[in-house]
Amino acid sequence: MDNPDAELAQAGPFDRADRNAVYRAIFTRRDVRGQFRPDPVPDDVLSRVLTAAHHAPSVGFMQPWSFIVLRGAEARARVHAVFAKANAEAAAMFPAGADSQYRALKLEGIREAPVNLCITCDPDRAGPVVLGRTHDKAMDAYSTVCAVQNLWLAARAEGLGVGWVSIFNRDELREALGIPAHVIPVAYLCLGWTSGVYRKPELELKGWRKRLPLGDVVRFEMWAGEERENPLLEQLRRDAQAVEAGDFVG
Ligand SMILES: Cc1cc2nc3c(=O)[nH]c(=O)nc-3n(C[C@H](O)[C@H](O)[C@H](O)COP(=O)(O)O)c2cc1C
8 A cells, every 4th residue: 555544544432332332241241151052153143253353453463363163063072072181180280179169160161052163373374473473472372362352252242152161182172173283272162142141250159269359460660569559549449349330331
């Protein structure tokens, strides 16, 4: 293009209703594991959420992702076997007490969800030297995660549940799906309509972990910055309360 500046557009705030729709998708998005309904996901819906994923940011615009769509029971059963083995190994890693709590959690919906997606990252997609990835090779995987989050939020807006399953031996998952050795399976997602979605993270409701106060994870100027009270921290507390009360307004 001769003059890219001719393509500049205004990017002001959305009007309030649209803004709140975005926040609503963010605050009501959940990881879904046990509430999948078997009815199929129409192609137009699946296409929209994949299109949202494909519009994620990526380092050097390399778009390192690919999306393997699994709808057949046989492929999903193969992946479930890979999960089951890793999940048994995972349970044994937790100390006594936590291991039984872990075993009681449902951590995937691979066979129940009518669609599974494996989202991969190909580090070679844009050649060996990638703008922006020159000093930190993980940036391509981070880009792929941005695509996952786009899809997850778009799915929430569509009313489609999504659950991320990460308990796999990576090489065994590669083998189950015929993924080349240099390609990284970044995310394995279960998708489908749901019978209901928890209002809070399921792991919180089941006593595994709580959401941290946002003020505890915001630091100022340096990692060990001293500032513990300021107007932003007060605002963060008010916003946390508003989210909790369900009346956060953008
Ligand atoms: C990278 C990543 C991997 C995850 N892997 C799993 C998983 O293997 N099994 C599972 O049940 N949930 C998994 N989750 C979902 C998280 O447990 C969930 O996001 C978290 O508990 C907060 O709940 P929410 O997503 O409903 O807000 C994963 C989430 C992310 C971002």
